[in-house]
Amino acid sequence: MWPALFSFTNVLAMCAWVLLAFFPRKPLTHSVILYLGVALLCLTYTVLFVAVTTGQLDPVSLPGAGKPGFSSIAAVQAIFQSQGGTVIGWTHYLAFDLFTGLWIARDADAKGFSRIVQVPVLFATFMAGPIGLFVWLVIRERRARAGGRG
Secondary structure, three states: OOOHHHHHHHHHHHHHHHHHEEEEEEEEHHHHHHHHHHHOOOOOOOHHHHHHHOOOOOOOOOOOOOOOOOOOOOHHHOOOOHHHHHHHHHHHHHHHHHHEEEEHHHHHHOOOOOOHHHHHHHHHHHHHEEEEHHHHHHHHHHHHOOOOOO
C-alpha cells in the first residue's frame, strides 16, 4: 500500500509541476494546480496523518525505531523510519513545495519575469523547496522594491 501511495503522490506532483512550468498560466491552469495538485496532496496527507495518528492505519514501524512524535529529534526520526511515516512526510513536502512553486510562478508573472528565469527557480523549488524559495526571494527583491513591495 505505501509504495503505491508514494507513486501516486509523486505522479500527481510531477504532473502539476509540468503544468506550472510549461503550460500557459491561465486561471484554469492555476485552479488545476491548486485544487487537483496542492489540495489533493493536502487531502492525502490529512487522511493518512489522521489514520496513522489515531491508530486506524499502521505506519509499518520498524522494530526498535522508538516512539514516534515531535518532542525530540529521536521521536521525529522514528516517524521517518517507517514506510508510512516516509510517505506521509514526503506528501507534506510535495504539497508545500508545489504551493510555494505556484506562488513563485504567480509572483514572477506579476513582476514580468520570463519563463527563462522562472523555470530554473521552479526546478530548484521542486527539488529542494527552501533553496528555490530563497533564490526567488533574492531575484525578485529589486522588482519588488521598484513596484512598491508587492
